[in-house]
Amino acid sequence: MMSKNNEWPIWEVFIRSKNGLEHRHVGSLHAAGEEMALENARDVYTRRQEGVSIWVVESKHIHATNPSEAGELFEPAADKVYRHPTFYDLPEELKHI
Amino acid sequence: MTQKEISLEEQFQARIDRGESIEPKDWMPEKYRKTHIRQISQHAHSEVVGMLPEGNWITRTPNLRRKVGLLAKVQDEAGHGLYLYSAAETLGISRDEMFEQLHTGKAKYSSIFNYPTLSWADIGTIGWLVDGAAIINQVMLTRTSFGPYARAMVRICKEESFHQRQGYEIMIGLSHGTPEQKEMAQDALNRFWWPSLMMFGPKDDESPNTEMSVKWKIKRKTNDELRQQFIDITIPQAEYLGLTVPDPDLKWNEERGHYDFGAIDWDEFWQVVKGNGPCNKERLAARNKAWDEGAWVRDAALAHAEKKASKNVSKVA
Ligand SMILES: [Fe+2]
Ligand SMILES: [Fe+2]
Numbered sequence: 001m002m003s004k005n006n007e008w009p010i011w012e013v014f015i016r017s018k019n020g021l022e023h024r025h026v027g028s029l030h031a032a033g034e035e036m037a038l039e040n041a042r043d044v045y046t047r048r049q050e051g052v053s054i055w056v057v058e059s060k061h062i063h064a065t066n067p068s069e070a071g072e073l074f075e076p077a078a079d080k081v082y083r084h085p086t087f088y089d090l091p092e093e094l095k096h097i
Numbered sequence: 098m099t100q101k102e103i104s105l106e107e108q109f110q111a112r113i114d115r116g117e118s119i120e121p122k123d124w125m126p127e128k129y130r131k132t133h134i135r136q137i138s139q140h141a142h143s144e145v146v147g148m149l150p151e152g153n154w155i156t157r158t159p160n161l162r163r164k165v166g167l168l169a170k171v172q173d174e175a176g177h178g179l180y181l182y183s184a185a186e187t188l189g190i191s192r193d194e195m196f197e198q199l200h201t202g203k204a205k206y207s208s209i210f211n212y213p214t215l216s217w218a219d220i221g222t223i224g225w226l227v228d229g230a231a232i233i234n235q236v237m238l239t240r241t242s243f244g245p246y247a248r249a250m251v252r253i254c255k256e257e258s259f260h261q262r263q264g265y266e267i268m269i270g271l272s273h274g275t276p277e278q279k280e281m282a283q284d285a286l287n288r289f290w291w292p293s294l295m296m297f298g299p300k301d302d303e304s305p306n307t308e309m310s311v312k313w314k315i316k317r318k319t320n321d322e323l324r325q326q327f328i329d330i331t332i333p334q335a336e337y338l339g340l341t342v343p344d345p346d347l348k349w350n351e352e353r354g355h356y357d358f359g360a361i362d363w364d365e366f367w368q369v370v371k372g373n374g375p376c377n378k379e380r381l382a383a384r385n386k387a388w389d390e391g392a393w394v395r396d397a398a399l400a401h402a403e404k405k406a407s408k409n410v411s412k413v414a
Contacts, residue, residue, distance in 0.1 A: 007193050008399060010186065027249075028183045030192060032395075033402030044179050047172065048256075067123045 010059040011037040013044075015051035023055050031056075113314050118244040121187035129313055132306075133243050134188050136315065138195045141181035142206035144174045145199075146380050150214040151223060159217060166263040167220060173256045180252055184245035200385050208366065209292050211374030218271050218285035224264015226293040226331065232257045233327050234297070242314040265334065272338040279339070286335065287343045294358075295366045297324040328356050
């Protein structure tokens with residue numbers, strides 16, 4: 001039985017579903033290197049023309065926010081209503097603004 | 098259990114009750130993590146082992162239309178296995194650990210794949226019944242509480258409907274064909290009907306995990322509810338084919354608005370689960386052979402990638 005260190009690294013896969021749209025994370029897979037990761041991503045995630053472009057990045061290079069810090073990171077934006085257009089009172093007869 | 102853990106558990110349950118998704122890095126009870134690792138990896142194993150009985154017929158399809166369909170279906174099942182292994186890995190188990198559990202027989206997979214595919218009609222029946230049963234289970238799981246599992250299910254469900262349709266098309270061809278072909282279709286249905294009903298798992302009152310599954314919104318319907326749903330959907334499809342399910346007690350119950358059906362042989366089910374089904378040994382042997390014979394490929398690919406990477410580094414330096 002092979003040890004865990006012999007496992008091919010994990011890659012995260014991002015796919016542009018069609019021209020004009022952004023790449024979106026679709027999942028992950030194992031591959032020995034970047035070329036194989038792209039080939040595997042094509043076979044695993046685009047069997048029905050789900051994409052026109054693929055990015056892969058080794059999972060170890062992804063840094064993520066910690067869920068326990070979500071409150072302090074994202075809640076401060078909740079009471080900043082003045083960042084939204086509806087906060088500002090303008091007469092209704094005004095057009096194109 | 099400490100005070101802090103109790104409150105974390107309560108908070109966790111409150112999130113589940115609100116219908117929130119649980120993501121891999123969120124706090125979760127150890128039991129929730131373990132249950133998911135087990136369930137998702139066993140689901141992945143089922144997809145992978147499920148390729149074996151169908152793969153048995155790829156070289157013997159009656160024509161090219163059937164061959165491209167079956168080949169594409171089996172490729173999809175490989176993909177399903179990969180989506181699910183990835184989802185399980187987010188909980189901290191490695192791919193190799195999961196393979197080891199499968200190859201040593203420690204992990205279970207769906208018992209249905211321990212039955213042999215004796216005739217071409219079996220391939221039609223598997224697409225129709227086995228994928229049909231899987232669809233019912235998997236559609237429910239698209240709303241399961243663990244995010245990566247639910248998302249894998251959405252992707253899988255999009256692909257499954259073609260699997261069932263290709264199977265049913267095979268069944269139409271056979272059951273509306275010559276008397277011999279129809280007999281072959283009936284024989285396949287006879288053999289796969291009861292094992293298909295067993296796919297939904299033990300009866301609710303004998304299923305120890307039901308309560309926890311419902312509480313954590315892993316499953317939103319019980320085994321018996323799903324089984325009944327499957328029977329109600331499938332009987333009219335069998336009638337369309339002019340085939341009869343091998344159950345003398347099957348009868349429409351006007352009052353319940355469901356079909357009544359006969360007793361399932363749970364002894365057979367547990368025998369197969371314990372490893373004594375007709376093909377358990379063959380399936381495990383095939384998986385182990387593929388794994389062992391692929392070892393040099395995995396090692397060579399890794400060595401090649403490492404060599405290439407070190408060349409790139411020296412170029413940059
Ligand atoms: Fe599948
Ligand atoms: Fe399928």
